Amino acid sequence: MKLVKLIKLNNLQYNANRDPAFYRRPVSEEFRLQAMLNGSGEAKAMFTVEGETLCESTINLPGTFDCKFSYDTAGTRIGVLTIDGANEQFRENVRIDVLDHAPIG
Structure with a gap:
């Protein structure tokens, strides 16, 4: 059983191959990163x-x-x-794109 079932960014399943426009946010708008985890016991999670x-x-x-x-x-x-x-270590790079202003249109 894998430790990490799913990663979501801004409530969408994160896929590094998806067009990054899906995950973009304007300046000062909140991003939300979530990782759904399997297993038993405890896990330490960190996002840097x-x-x-x-x-x-x-x-x-x-x-x-x-x-x-x-x-x-x-x-x-x-x-x-x-x-x-x-008993597992997981590491994933996540691209964070911040726009000057909200898209128009």
């Missing part, structure tokens, strides 16, 4: 972007890691989701 830890928690398995964050400046950042638990 450019060396800064945005969320960190211990989750009772099975359970959900939930991380909410926003940015004041536009740009593309690469975050790293790290989860350790159930």
Whole structure:
């Protein structure tokens, strides 16, 4: 059984091959990263972007890691989701795109 069942960004299943436009948010609008976890016991989950830890928690398995964050400046950042638990280590890069303003139209 895999530790991580599903990763969601902004309530959509995260897929690195999907057009990043699906996940974009304007400046100051909240992003939401979730990881649905399997197994038993506890897992430590952490999401870092450019060396800064945005969320960190211990989750009772099975359970959900939930991380909410926003940015004041536009740009593309690469975050790293790290989860350790159930004798497994999981690591996934997550692209975070922040727009100057909301799309028009």
